[in-house]
Amino acid sequence: MNFVERLYPETAAGGFARSHPRMELFVRIRSLLPPGAAVLDFGAGRGKFAEIDPPSLRVHTDLKPYVDRFAAFDVDEAVLENIETDDRHYAPIGAPLPFADNSFDLVYSTWVAEHIADAGFYSSEIARILKPGGWFCSLTPNKNGPIALAARMVPNHLHSAVLRHVVPSRQERDTFPTCYKLNTISDVGRHFPGWKNASYYFNGPAAYHGNKIALARLWQAVDWVLPKSMAKVLAIFVQKPLAGAPGAGAPLSD
Numbered sequence: 435m436n437f438v439e440r441l442y443p444e445t446a447a448g449g450f451a452r453s454h455p456r457m458e459l460f461v462r463i464r465s466l467l468p469p470g471a472a473v474l475d476f477g478a479g480r481g482k483f484a485e486i487d488p489p490s491l492r493v494h495t496d497l498k499p500y501v502d503r504f505a506a507f508d509v510d511e512a513v514l515e516n517i518e519t520d521d522r523h524y525a526p527i528g529a530p531l532p533f534a535d536n537s538f539d540l541v542y543s544t545w546v547a548e549h550i551a552d553a554g555f556y557s558s559e560i561a562r563i564l565k566p567g568g569w570f571c572s573l574t575p576n577k578n579g580p581i582a583l584a585a586r587m588v589p590n591h592l593h594s595a596v597l598r599h600v601v602p603s604r605q606e607r608d609t610f611p612t613c614y615k616l617n618t619i620s621d622v623g624r625h626f627p628g629w630k631n632a633s634y635y636f637n638g639p640a641a642y643h644g645n646k647i648a649l650a651r652l653w654q655a656v657d658w659v660l661p662k663s664m665a666k667v668l669a670i671f672v673q674k675p676l677a678g679a680p681g682a683g684a685p686l687s688d
C-alpha cells in the first residue's frame with residue numbers, strides 16, 4: 435500500500451482521495467456548463483495539471499470534450515506554450531484581459547486567486563468578460579486556514595525553500611508570491627456584489643506533509659479540530675446576475 439492509500443484507502447478506487455479539491459471544482463463546473471459553452475482557464479500557466487493529474491482524475495478535469503471553446507489566459511508568458519489548448523492569451527499584470535465583453539459562459543481558476551494583488555481590477559475584468567448568468571469558479575486557500583496562516587508568516591522570497599521540504603514534487607517555477615486578497619467568502623462577496631454567492635470552505639486531503647506519515651496524520655487531526663471557517667480551502671462559485679437583474683451593474687471595489 436502506497437503512502438496516499440495509507441491515509442486515504444479509497445484512493446485505490448479511481449486514484450484520488452475523498453474531497454479532492456480539483457474533483458470538487460470540476461464536478462460542479464461540469465454541472466454548470468450550458469450547451470456549446472465557452473470556458474476560460476484564468477491563470478492557466480503552462481497547463482501543468484494536464485501533466486500531473488492522474489488519468490483517472492483527468493477524465494473529470496479535462497473540459498475540452500464538453501465545450502465549444504476552451505481558452506487559456508495568464509499574466510505569465512508561459513501560457514503561450516500551454517499544452518491544453520491552442521486558444522492561448524497573454525497580457526501583463528494590470529492590462530485588461532484580451533477578450534470582448536460577454537465572451538465566456540464560465541471562467542475558472544485553480545490556485546490562482548491567492549496571487550492576485552489587485553483583486554478589484556481582476557474581479558471587474560472577470561465580470562466584464564462573463565456573459566450575464568455566467569459563473570466564476572475557483573479553488574484557493576482560505577485566508578483564515580492553517581496553511582494560509584503559516585504561509586503569511588514566511589516571507590515570499592523564502593516560499594520556494596520551504597516548499598521544497600513540505601511538497602518535494604513542487605517545481606520552483608510553479609511558486610509565486612501570495613497576497614490573499616480574494617480568499618474569504620466575505621472577500622468574494624465584496625468583490626462580486628449583487629452576485630449569487632455559493633462559495634464554501636472545505637479541507638480536502640492532507641497536504642504539505644513532505645510524504646511523512648506522522649506529519650500527514652497531524653494535519654488530519656488539525657483539520658478535524660478546527661472550525662469550518664478555518665478549513666484549508668475556499669471553493670469560489672459566484673454567478674453574474676442576468677441583464678437587468680438587481681445588482682447587475684453594481685460597481686466592484688477593492
